[in-house]
Each structure stands twice: as C-alpha cells, then as structure tokens.
Amino acid sequence: MIEIQNLCLVYGSGREAVPAVEEVSFSVGDGEMVAVVGPSGCGKTSLLLAIDGLVRPTSGRVLIEGEEVRGVRRDVALILQDAGLLPWKTVRQNAGLALRIQKRRESVDGILAALGLNGFERRFPAELSEGMRRRVGIARALALRPRVLLMDEPMANLDSLTRERIQNLLLDLWWEMRFTAILVTHDIEEAVFLGQRIVVLSPRPARVRAVVENPGMGEHDYRGSPEFLERAKVLRRILEENG
Template identity: 40%
Template sequence: MNQGSQAFLELSDLGKSFGNKQVLKQMDLTVEKGEFVAVVGKSGCGKSTLLRILAGLEKPTDGEVRLDGETVKGQNKKVKIMFQDGRLLPWKKVKDNVALGLKKEEEKKEALQMLHQVGLSDRADEWPAVLSGGQKQRVALARALVHHPELLLLDEPLGALDALTRLEMHELIRNLWEEKEFTAVLVTHDVEEAVALATRVILIDDGEIALNQTIKMPFPRKKDNPIFAKTVTNILNHIMGRNSELKLTR
C-alpha cells in the first residue's frame, strides 16, 4: 500500500484525565495515510479511551488530535468506528442497517454492493436477530465502509467471535483495507491479531507509548512463520515488563 510522506493523523502532547485519574499522558504519535496501526496493552491502559478521542466521542484534557491537518473537535465524516458488539438496529433489516445515513437512491444501492463485498448479499432482507455473531460484524463493517471513511477505527471488533470466524474476519478486513486504501487503527487485546493485521503495533502502558514497532512481514501472515512468532513474543515481553528482547530475523 502506498503511503504518503505527510502524517495523516497526528497526536500532539495528548492527555486525558477522568477526575484525578490520568488515563493518557502527553502522547505523541503520527500515522501516515494508508497505515494499519494496532494498539495493544493491558486492560485499563487507555486503549479504548484513545480510540474514542480519535473518533471525536471524547475530548482530550490536554494536547490535540489533527486529522488531515485539522484539529479534531468532534465527530468527523471522514471517520467511522466499529465496536465489538456491532450495534445493529434490530428493527431494521440488514440492508437498511448498512444504508443508515445514506439518503440518495444511488447511495442505497451502494449498501447492497457493500453487503456483496462482505459476503452477505443473500442476507440483505434478513433481520439482525437471525444472524450469527460473525455475520453481524460483517454487517457492521459494511455499514462503516459504505460511507467511504478515510479513517476506520476498530474497537475490539472481533473479541466475541470464535477462532475460525476471527481468522475469516482477519482476511476480510485486510482485503478491504488493501482494496479501499483507508487508514485503520485497531484496538485489541490479542497480540497475534495485531501482528496478523497491522503495519505497525503500538503498545500503551500506564497511559504512555511504551513500544512503537513496525511490522515488515508480507501479507498474508501465518502464525507458524518463525518471524511471526518472534514478533508476537517480543511484544508480549514488553507487555509483561520483561527486559530481554528476541532478535528478529530480517
């Protein structure tokens, strides 16, 4: 994927506090257009708070976020977020969930095309209640991407899925990212998932960036690849606070 030389997403001295608890501390980060960045860390480290700030759902206490050169002050049409639970409207059929926010008839046709791209064109007239967990997340992904976001935020979107469905979703997300060339920021507890999908992995520890590691392996990435395993172990070592790092083969 081609990446430009200018930062598309910039965090400058970003801080966030809730009362006396400081969740994010003077965080600086740049993300280029077209990158796929995964954010990992222990529970409560500030991952989801960071994502909500990027989405404009939370305001930072200190510093700022700039998207395409403009300060983020609220929700932005260039940004879409996908949550763990899908958040589909049960009283709307699948195709109408995907078409939420689309007004023109030609735009609504795009909803059907997007359902085809996520492999659910045959479920367009179904109700969300009859879908499996993986199918619901495919609908949620289609609903996000039908708006052609420049930045897609993924908040533990696969955490509730079984292992096989997660692998299928990994492939789907990666293929759509390569095809549509959006920038992605994924929050996940699963280090293997981060390494499988991301071009870069960010580790947050106690509200600060403790690791910023580029992943240079070609796609698709297999867990039985020794470099994959060493990369995962290296990140886990940092999460667990170990000082020894495994040397990665180039």
C-alpha cells in the same frame, strides 16, 4: 494522515480523577494500518474516542489531514466492539445507517457482498450469527468509503476461526480500499496480523511503551510464519514488563 500529539485524557477531577491516557503521541500515514495493543482497562477505547472526536482530550490534540479534531468528521468511521445494530432494522438498513445519517444514497449491496453477506440483506440481526453481525457493523463503516477507519476490538469475543476469517476479510478490504486505519485490540496475534506498525501501550494510564515495525504484515499466510511468531513474542515481552 493522523497525528496524535501529547494526548492526555482524565475522567473526573480532584480526588476522583481517573487518568486514562497520558502523553500519547504517534502518527499514522495515509493508507497505513496501525494496531494499538494494550491490556484491558488501559485506556484504549478512551484513546480511540478522542481520536474520533467523541471525547475531548484534557490536553494535547489530534490532527487529521492537518486539522485539529473537534468533533466527529464525515470522512472518519468508527467500529465499536459490539456492532451496535438496531434489532428492528434489516441487514441492509443497518449497513446503510451511517450513510443515511450523512444523507447519502449510495447502495450498500457491494460492501455487503464483499463481506460475504449477500443473500442476507433482508434478514434481521437476531437471525444472524455473531460473526455475521460484526461484519454488518464493518459494512456500515466501510459503506461510507471513509478516509480513516477506527476500530475498537471489532473481533473481540468471537471464536478463533470466525475471528481469523474476519481478520482476513479486513486485510483484503484494506488492500482494496486503502483507508488509513487504527485497530485497537488486546489480542497480540491480531495486532501482528493487521498492524504494519504496532503501538504497545502500558497499563492505565495508557502511555506508549514501544512502537514495533511489522514489515511482513499483509498476506493471509503471514499468520503462523516464523517472523510472525517472533514478532508476537517480542510484543508479549514488552507487555509483560513491569513499571
């Protein structure tokens, strides 16, 4: 379980202070996948980095399994927007990087296959499509078998077909592995497809505008159903409110 309690994050100080996150509170239960949606620049990445323990909150706190987060935890994996692959390492080596850092020797071939990357293990990032590179980034995180998966717009700037394909894969893997997940995105449809609950943030500094329940989530064909479209409409309305 992840508990975010009155989290505030301010960059700089004095006249240069930039408040990025203001009094954000919400929780994510074990095995739940929550989407966090908000306009670009509102503070989503800042919030996620604080949850991961890479950035220290100005006030408030984050608890994982009841323990305050004070640094990067071994049971939490983070996927950033650009997959962060090392160009001189192969797909298999890149996917194994996070495991290696934790001095673990498990094979990554199973997770690579689950992400449709079998046969590409010895290729280098430059030989792959952007969609494949993102999948290597996802494989690297999931190879850790994390209890918690944090994702910062992992499908941003992909063409819509590739994006939907990776969203489907992620949904399948979540059903299979049942990690607890927070998916940050500025894409309303992505939030509705992948969030059991959707936390809607205001423009900067990010505050929680609404938490929208999304019980229909969970199947590939949810996308495009009347309930899906209605939920997306509700989110769009909340995001467009002023003030």
